[in-house]
Amino acid sequence: MNKYSRILTQDITQPASQAMLYAIGLKEEDMAKPQVGIVSTGFEGNPCNMHLNQLAKYVKEGVQSVDLVGLIFHSIGVSDGISNGTDGMLYSLPSREIIADSIECVVNAHFYDGVVAVVGCDKNMPGSMLAFGRLNRPAIMVYGGTIAHGEFGGRRDLNIISAFEALGEYIAGKISEEEYKGIIQHSCPGAGACGGMYTANTMASSIEAMGLSLPYNSSIPAESPEKYQDCVRAGKAMRYLLERDLKPKDIVTKQSIENAITLVMALGGSTNAVLHYLAIAKTFGIEWNLDDFQRISDKVPYIADLKPSGKYMMEDVHAVGGTPAVMKYLYECGFIHGDCMTVTGKTVAENLKDVASVMSTSQKVILPVETPIKRNGHIQILYGNLAPEGAVAKITGKEGEFFEGTARCFDGEKELIEGIKQGRVRKGDVVVIRYVGPKGAPGMPEMLKPTSAIMGAGLGKSVALITDGRFSGGSHGFVVGHVTPEAAVGGNIALVRDGDIIRIDAVKRTIDILISEEELATRRAQWKKPHVELKGMLRKYAKLVSSASTGCITDGE
Secondary structure (H helix, E strand, C coil): CCCCCCCCCCHCCCHHHHHHHHHHHCCHHCCCEEEEEECCCCCCCCCCCCCHHHHHHHHHHHHHCCCCEEEEEEEECHHHHHCCCCCHHHHHHHHHHHHHHHHHHHHHHHHCCCCEEEEEEHHHHHHHHHHHHHHHCEEEEEEEEEECEEEEECEECHHHHHHHHHHHHHHHCCCCCCHHHHHHHHCCCCCECCCCCHHHHHHHHHHHHHCCCCCCCCCCCCCHHHHHHHHHHHHHHHHHHHHCCCCCCHHHHHHHHHHHHHHHHCCCCCCCCHHHHHHHHHHHHCCCHHHHHHHHHCCCCCCCCCCCCCCEEEHHHHHHCHHHHHHHHHHHHHCCCCCCCCCCCEEHHHHCCCCCHHHHHCCCCCCCCCCCCCCCCCCCEEECCEEEEEEEECCCCCCCCCEEEEEEEEEHHHHHHHHHHCCCCCCCCCEEEEECCCCCCCCEEEEEEHHHHHCCCCCCCEEEEEEEECCCCCCCCCEEEEECCCHHCCCCCCCCCCCCEEEEECCCCCCEEEECCCHHHHHHHCCCCCCCCCCHHHHHHHHCCCHHHHCCCCCCC
16 A cells, blocks of 8 residues: 555545545545544443443544544444343344444445454454454454452452342342342443453453454453553554555464464353354354364363453453463463464564563463363363254363253243242253244343352252353353254254253263154154244344354355
């Protein structure tokens, strides 16, 4: 790119286009400058996103400082924390597609030369990645950062999951109503995404490892003074990307996705990463399937003592050197591809050259690979007669690796919550929540409220939970999600009955209902698909969405 010329000059020569741009305050000399779309998913109703519109202004400051034109526009966001456990959660995963569609729409319609996405809550990050893959023009993601920990009643480790688990404790009579309300009121003290290694921090850190955000972006907390400079430098970096025409498909390769998933496994990240990276790979035209996650899980140890199953939060990762310090250690141990290109215009190895390994300081957040929490990854891909197309288990090693128990079936999470209140869930049960898949719910809602209620009720170590829905990054316990085919399309999870024996073996990676094929066939012949009345976007989503085993995409063949 010539220093002062737009890449897409042929698209901006129309008199009407120029007239519109003069109207917004551009000058004659601006007309030849590259235009950068800065998309914010900011909105007031969610701590993850409440500060993003201001961060977008900081990005614009950086863009303008290197003689580019920065133009802010907006996409949507859905708060997973607010919508979890309600019908609002039906809209969470579909929002990923709306975010991708809207970014693609505005950037293509207005001929922007590049795009910076300023994002916060869970679906914001993968939504922007899908847009980057479709557009394939210079792009950077800026993560709004993680929230600080909350404090109440002598506890200094509160976070969003504390509020959900408090519900189970309150139902079980373990805490008073005053304590319950106190925990809720103090779990989230300000701006930033949920503080543990939940989906937002999982996706942000892994996208940094993949190369589409600047070093340290994912680990700088939302309310840190460093976040301002982080945003400005992202804006400035667009100059470099445009001059060299360095595009997302030059950066995202099979090896860079392997780097991303390596970090997910090492940090104990959310199972939602499976859905999102299946979709990202498909959008970028990269061969990738469920077995690739297992391949990486088999070799990468789980070394981060982070919530939900551990002790620390993302702000603690920042305090011990941030995401680059963790990447440097993994690179030194041979788990990271150093030759992958990044948005800095340098390779991963070049970015990490002067970074100190997280092991160079005294800290307890990240364990040595010789003494990990688990010698392989916590995400395990299971197959069996309950999931012939695959299921995703989150096995940290703390909850065991084998469970055989009696099925207790619930058609949706509301039924389960009532079942817990009524004492229907007992030790030794395998809780089955079904008809909550991408088509069945629709929208594949997270089962955070059920897992948190089970934990709060003191059943976390004595029951397993399987579902054709998905889990929050904050879910923990013996949980298996993404069971495919889902119940709504006649998958075998729809045929399970109370009292059946279900066996889950995370070592052999199997998940089976212990009945004969003949009995399954008989039940299948008797099964009738439940009718769900849908309208609007959920109706469109249910018609278009693919299976969880292929990433729940809506623009596939």
